Amino acid sequence: MRSDGSALSLKRWWRSAGFAWDGVRHVYRTQANFRIELWAALLALACTWWLNAPAAPVILSCALVLGLELLNTAVEAVVDLASPAVHPLARVAKDAAAAAVLVASVGALGVGLVVLLPPLLGRLGG
Template sequence: MRLEGGSALSLRRWWRSAGFARAGIAHAYRTQPNFRIEVWAGTLACAVALALRAPLAPVALACALVLGLELVNTALEAVVDLASPELHPLAKVAKDAAAGAVLVASGGAVVVALAVLLPPLLRVLGF
């Protein structure tokens, strides 16, 4: 891997791109209340998985899916607002569908949490 220049394999280029990604995540955290809730819910779910010695991978992947889709939803809303400042039925469809994707992933994450975390939690509680 080259460490300089414009190559796609450039470490400098990758680091710059990662900075843009961090800026996008920070913007979403600052401006999107649902993203903040999902970050903390995911953190709690992962902590519970670790505390219960339950498999972390499915919980972490479900959390990453929800957060990733929330970031895509935020990006899509910004683009739709830029392209269509006035209310438009297709803009509504785009925004609603993106929000629906987050909702579907969130439902799946709840199912994963129940399947992975509930059995060890019930054992700890003596059930």
């Protein structure tokens, strides 16, 4: 599809944002892991607010996990389109994309423990 004008066009940006939200809605509807990760992110953000903890690391960690889950879904769709039959390289691509989400999730858990656990223990103990 050709570009319909300047990169600074609000109309063009709004149209592109609509396509992006279509992708988010599709992934939310079709991917259970994305729904779980989204609700976990909202819970982490609520805890961050309740504990008055630094929000930036939590927000960035949540965005990383959700963004990688979106990319994982895109990789799976493209691999399925390009290689409908089982192929060892298709499996590598899908497994590596899933591993990226796993690594980010473990990192986000670490961030959550470092950022949220101390103020939580302070609230529970004090």
